Amino acid sequence: MKLTEDDLYRASTQFKHWSFTPSQLAAQRQKTNIQASERVKAAVARQRAQRAKHFDTASASESERNGTPVPTDRQVDCLTVAEEKKLVDTFCEKAIDLGGFFKFPIEVTATGIQFLRRFYLFNSPMTYEPQTISRSAMFVANKTEGHHLTLEKYAAGFPKATTEQVLAPEYLIVQALRFNFDIRHPFRALKGGHLDMIEMARGNITPLPSNPEPALDIHSSMLKLPRKPNGPETNMTVNDLEKRITDAYSHASHILKTAALLTDAYFLYTPSQIWLSAHLLADEPLTLFYLSAKLPSSSPNYPKILATLRSCADLLSSHHSFSSPTTTPAEKQARDKKEKEEVQALIKKLRHCRDPDKMDLVKLNQAQKRDAVDAGGLEESKAKRRKLEREGYQKEADDFWGPELPRRENGAKAG
Amino acid sequence: MSRVSSRASGTSTKRLAEDGDICPVCKSSRYLNPNMRFLVNPECYHRMCESCVDRIFSHGPAPCPIAGCKRTLRKARFRSQTFEDLKVEREVDIRRRVARVMNKTESDFETLADYNNYLETVETVTWNLILKIDLEATERRLRLWEEAQKAELESLYSSASRRVLSTADQDLQSDTQRVILKKSGVQRKTVSHSSSAADTPEPTAAGNADTGFRFHGLKKRVAPEPEKPFDPYGGWSLEPQYYVVQPDYDVDFITGAKTDIHHLAGGYDLRDFYSRALCEAFSGFGVFVQDEIIARENGVVERVRTETQAAASVTVGVRDVNMDDVF
Numbered sequence: 001m002k003l004t005e006d007d008l009y010r011a012s013t014q015f016k017h018w019s020f021t022p023s024q025l026a027a028q029r030q031k032t033n034i035q036a037s038e039r040v041k042a043a044v045a046r047q048r049a050q051r052a053k054h055f056d057t058a059s060a061s062e063s064e065r066n067g068t069p070v071p072t073d074r075q076v077d078c079l080t081v082a083e084e085k086k087l088v089d090t091f092c093e094k095a096i097d098l099g100g101f102f103k104f105p106i107e108v109t110a111t112g113i114q115f116l117r118r119f120y121l122f123n124s125p126m127t128y129e130p131q132t133i134s135r136s137a138m139f140v141a142n143k144t145e146g147h148h149l150t151l152e153k154y155a156a157g158f159p160k161a162t163t164e165q166v167l168a169p170e171y172l173i174v175q176a177l178r179f180n181f182d183i184r185h186p187f188r189a190l191k192g193g194h195l196d197m198i199e200m201a202r203g204n205i206t207p208l209p210s211n212p213e214p215a216l217d218i219h220s221s222m223l224k225l226p227r228k229p230n231g232p233e234t235n236m237t238v239n240d241l242e243k244r245i246t247d248a249y250s251h252a253s254h255i256l257k258t259a260a261l262l263t264d265a266y267f268l269y270t271p272s273q274i275w276l277s278a279h280l281l282a283d284e285p286l287t288l289f290y291l292s293a294k295l296p297s298s299s300p301n302y303p304k305i306l307a308t309l310r311s312c313a314d315l316l317s318s319h320h321s322f323s324s325p326t327t328t329p330a331e332k333q334a335r336d337k338k339e340k341e342e343v344q345a346l347i348k349k350l351r352h353c354r355d356p357d358k359m360d361l362v363k364l365n366q367a368q369k370r371d372a373v374d375a376g377g378l379e380e381s382k383a384k385r386r387k388l389e390r391e392g393y394q395k396e397a398d399d400f401w402g403p404e405l406p407r408r409e410n411g412a413k414a415g
Numbered sequence: 416m417s418r419v420s421s422r423a424s425g426t427s428t429k430r431l432a433e434d435g436d437i438c439p440v441c442k443s444s445r446y447l448n449p450n451m452r453f454l455v456n457p458e459c460y461h462r463m464c465e466s467c468v469d470r471i472f473s474h475g476p477a478p479c480p481i482a483g484c485k486r487t488l489r490k491a492r493f494r495s496q497t498f499e500d501l502k503v504e505r506e507v508d509i510r511r512r513v514a515r516v517m518n519k520t521e522s523d524f525e526t527l528a529d530y531n532n533y534l535e536t537v538e539t540v541t542w543n544l545i546l547k548i549d550l551e552a553t554e555r556r557l558r559l560w561e562e563a564q565k566a567e568l569e570s571l572y573s574s575a576s577r578r579v580l581s582t583a584d585q586d587l588q589s590d591t592q593r594v595i596l597k598k599s600g601v602q603r604k605t606v607s608h609s610s611s612a613a614d615t616p617e618p619t620a621a622g623n624a625d626t627g628f629r630f631h632g633l634k635k636r637v638a639p640e641p642e643k644p645f646d647p648y649g650g651w652s653l654e655p656q657y658y659v660v661q662p663d664y665d666v667d668f669i670t671g672a673k674t675d676i677h678h679l680a681g682g683y684d685l686r687d688f689y690s691r692a693l694c695e696a697f698s699g700f701g702v703f704v705q706d707e708i709i710a711r712e713n714g715v716v717e718r719v720r721t722e723t724q725a726a727a728s729v730t731v732g733v734r735d736v737n738m739d740d741v742f
């Protein structure tokens with residue numbers, strides 16, 4: 001029984017549960033946004049009604065006397081889908097800084113960011129505050145990537161965060177991730193590709209069964225690769241070529257550590273396609289040459305793969321962190337400034353449309369546990385439902401195992 | 416009977432001896448020595464106290480001190496009795512011994528009737544031993560049977576292990592033949608045929624020898640299937656389409672690891688990294704997420720559909736409300 005590399009990827013949860021078409025992504029975000037907005041509005045309305053009632057009994061006469069009606073608050077201004085996405089993107093970016101601050105390996109940070117993105121596909125920043133969630137998601141990522149760090153040490157890294165605050169949303173996050181902890185990153189893939197290219201440049205690669213072009217031919221035509229797409233042929237030495245490949249590697253690696261993490265690339269493309277796209281952005285002629293060595297351009301899949309890579313590359317280069325050699329520092333600075341202002345406004349807006357029910361996650365987490373100290377934390381209906389569920393389980397067990405045996409009162413009677 | 420009468424007659428010493436409170440050898444009684452223990456030897460089942468055993472048999476085997484019994488006893492075989500009645504004790508011992516040798520089960524026989532006949536024989540043997548009928552002959556048959564069984568098992572296991580070795584051998588052989596010769600399959604077939612015939616020898620000539628007993632309908636023992644080498648991938652293997660792993664790579668970021676003792680001490684093999692990195696480089700290369708997902712949603716790919724149905728229902732978000740209900 002043979003498997004191809006692609007079959008391996010198809011078996012991953014990333015492909016099975018966390019890959020989408022752009023329209024699916026948009027639809028899901030829309031749905032999440034609508035659900036969250038409705039909840040926020042309903043919760044706020046309920047709170048206001050409560051307050052109004054309180055207010056009424058206290059000062060109804062007063063307001064009547066003044067002839068001014070109780071001031072009706074204006075409608076809650078909820079975030080739009082685009083605004084939500086922007087917020088999430090921003091916090092993903094902040095997560096990179098967070099990883100840098102704690103000196104996490106890039107895999108940890110990258111996993112944390114993907115957890116965050118997956119989480120906010122089904123939850124809205126209005127419901128759960130991104131800052132709290134990103135803190136916990138990063139901690140979960142530490143654990144899943146095998147980078148061990150004590151909770152105390154981690155919590156101490158934040159100016160104001162307790163260990164409870166880090167842990168409180170943990171189960172929520174893990175559940176939103178559908179317990180899929182495996183994130184396939186393109187980092188090692190890029191390294192593998194780099195190894196392959198270097199050996200190719202040196203001319204000691206074993207020809208592929210599907211493309212039996214001798215290694216030396218590949219080697220010699222590789223030395224003539226133009227610098228720019230459609231540029232003139234060059235005549236590099238092997239050392240030049242190796243340097244060129246290494247440069248492309250570090251550029252691509254940078255893209256993978258920034259733009260690839262901060263866009264929807266992981267949802268829309270496979271890690272293999274992502275690293276190749278990043279490499280395409282870094283050095284187009286080289287990458288195209290590499291591709292043609294792997295897959296003859298006569299192959300029916302070739303144009304399709306190239307189109308996929310190009311669209312992925314477009315996505316990566318559309319991110320504001322992407323800087324091609326043509327962008328000037330001033331341009332970039334202006335772009336960053338504009339970005340920052342927008343985000344500031346958004347965070348301000350978010351403050352007014354938070355879901356009041358989900359403000360204190362620590363308290364909610366405690367209440368959710370069975371032996372909650374604070375019994376009032378659990379809504380009555382929920383407590384009742386839990387009790388019913390428990391009784392249901394008991395009944396099911398009785399149906400299966402039979403009811404508990406009646407205790408025998410007296411041994412002598414039976415004897 | 417005798418017990419009742421002796422009690423009635425009132426001879427207290429005799430009664431005490433029977434109840435086991437006086438050692439028949441040294442006549443010391445439990446009345447004087449409350450910690451006294453009595454032991455028996457399954458050779459003749461004569462009782463005596465522990466200190467007598469120590470005294471008489473410490474220097475090696477010696478004859479039983481009870482009058483009229485001349486059996487040679489060894490100290491090591493003395494033990495405290497389990498059953499009060501020494502007859503029962505003896506019968507249990509005999510049954511245990513017979514059961515160890517004659518240990519067939521129903522599944523070893525063709526029919527239930529055959530098995531019952533076998534049990535009948537076993538019971539006869541047991542009672543012969545208990546009642547000391549044909550003692551010599553029965554013991555001899557039992558011994559022959561035990562030896563025959565042992566010999567049968569040994570030949571079975573040695574041939575089984577030989578077979579494991581030879582199949583490994585054969586695999587290797589045929590592999591090399593496939594690679595080097597690439598000749599007609601007929602030739603290889605004959606080779607493997609002849610070798611397999613040589614590997615499984617005919618059950619030894621035990622068939623004619625005296626095995627003590629002969630049972631009708633007893634199945635021939637079959638050697639258990641040799642255990643196959645464990646394959647963690649369950650028969651699956653990776654066949655890369657887009658790369659061939661080179662034996663070695665020389666790039667800046669791995670030169671350190673090649674000589675770093677921390678990497679090498681744990682048995683870390685850079686070749687594992689090479690194959691993993693290259694596999695990841697192309698894992699999903701030809702997976703067009705959009706097309707495949709649309710196909711999956713539409714159920715065009717039947718194989719994928721059934722397996723991802725659950726997944727689809729999750730991703731579509733049917734269970735969202737529930738999922739959110741952690742708090």
Ligand SMILES: [Zn+2]
Nearest residue numbers: 438441464467
């Ligand atoms: Zn004694």
Ligand SMILES: [Zn+2]
Nearest residue numbers: 459461479484
């Ligand atoms: Zn004796």
